[in-house]
Amino acid sequence: GWLVGATPAEDRCPACSRRSSSDRKQTTKGAGIMAAGPRKTTAKAATAKAANTTAITASPTVSEPQALQADLPPQMGRDDRRIIMEKLDDVYGDNAYGGSWTDTTVARDLNVPRAWVSEVREAFFGPEGSNPLLDRYGQEREEFERLHAGFMAARKSHCEAHDQLVKMAMDISKKADEINRLGKRVERELG
Structure with missing residues (x-):
């Protein structure tokens, strides 16, 4: 129910959104009477003016303690409970999901809050239990992680070990070069 604005400063709760929209209606009525002709305003200026208006009207006062309260979350009705129970009948059995x-x-499939599904399942079907597919996935993932x-x-x-062998090969190559140089010197000097 929140109104999301272009910036975080423009986000409003449902109560503030209703109040700011009614305040804007009153100010536009008064502005129409006082204006001599059409005024040019940019979109940026209009947005800034609306943000200032809502910021001023959204400030808490002692005389309006209810203005800070947001709407309560939706409550589960009889039809919602029945639909959830029918779905759980299809997908839940033997104290576990199938x-x-x-x-x-289930909540995503029915487009209802997860808490509703948990509440109905706990009351009528039992604990969430384990899901055999998820259990298998967990075991195979643990085995894979060990491997x-x-x-x-x-x-x-x-x-x-490879790095040590490469270092050893380099040392041997240097030693072989030294021996070759010494051999050539011996051939030159001794004939």
Whole structure:
């Protein structure tokens, strides 16, 4: 129910939105009487003026304690409860969800709050329980993570051994170059 503006300063709760829209109607009626002719205003100036008007009218006062209250969240009705129960009959059994269903996916499918689905399931079907598909996914993911961690450790040790072998090869190559230079010197000097 919140009105989202172009900037965070322009966001308004439902109560403030209603009040600011009624304030704007009153100011536009009065402005029409006082204006001598049409005025040119830019969109930016109009937005700034509206933001200033709503900011001034949204400031809390002692005489308006109810102005700060937002609307209550929607309450579950009898029809909502019936629809949720029918869906749970289809997807919940043996103290667990079937397939890939969870409270969240049921709520998303029915376009209702997750808390409603949880409330109905707890009252009439029991605990959320485990979902066999999610349990299998969790087990396979843990196994994969163990395999991956082992692979990465082996790779690290292999890379370290490779780096040592490369260093050793470089040292041997330098030593071979020194021996070749010494051999050529011996051939030159001794004949």
